[in-house]
Amino acid sequence: EEVKLLNEEEALIKARLRFHFMNPFQKWKYPARRRFPWKFILQILATILVTVQVALFAQSKFKLTYFLSQNVDTFNAMFVKRVCDSPKSTIYTVDELYSQLNHTVYTYYGIRDHAVGPFDYDRADGTCPDLVMRVWEYKTAEVYAYNKSFNFSAAIVDSMYLF
Numbered sequence: 001e002e003v004k005l006l007n008e009e010e011a012l013i014k015a016r017l018r019f020h021f022m023n024p025f026q027k028w029k030y031p032a033r034r035r036f037p038w039k040f041i042l043q044i045l046a047t048i049l050v051t052v053q054v055a056l057f058a059q060s061k062f063k064l065t066y067f068l069s070q071n072v073d074t075f076n077a078m079f080v081k082r083v084c085d086s087p088k089s090t091i092y093t094v095d096e097l098y099s100q101l102n103h104t105v106y107t108y109y110g111i112r113d114h115a116v117g118p119f120d121y122d123r124a125d126g127t128c129p130d131l132v133m134r135v136w137e138y139k140t141a142e143v144y145a146y147n148k149s150f151n152f153s154a155a156i157v158d159s160m161y162l163f
Contacts, residue, residue: 078115079104105131105163131163 024037139155
């Protein structure tokens with residue numbers, strides 16, 4: 001009788017272990033318990049909701065990034081004068097610098113007349129704020145052409161120019 005009791009106890013432990021390692025659907029189909037997998041269904045629902053939330057956030061973030069990059073391209077096309085239809089405008093001479101500055105100032109003060117989009121100045125009364133150019137440059141800079149090296153000081157001069 002002791003052996004029979006031991007076998008029943010062993011069978012009970014095996015059944016509990018088997019039940020413990022079952023997935024939710026096996027527990028639902030297990031004839032003794034018949035538990036519906038509510039926690040599993042809630043986890044799937046939470047996963048779906050979080051996935052939809054992340055997808056909506058990513059979509060709105062992409063739209064914002066696309067909008068901002070298009071605005072940067074628009075402002076570059078408006079304010080940077082293209083020389084010889086090159087994709088990048090490089091300034092080599094003082095005359096080219098003054099020409100670029102004149103183009104930028106003219107475009108800035110006439111943005112209402114020249115822009116296709118609804119660009120305006122950031123003032124409630126609609127007046128045009130002054131155009132300010134801020135320049136950061138090294139206090140001293142030396143270029144050694146014979147060995148192709150540079151020497152820049154750590155001090156930076158901050159200048160502002162009003163147009």
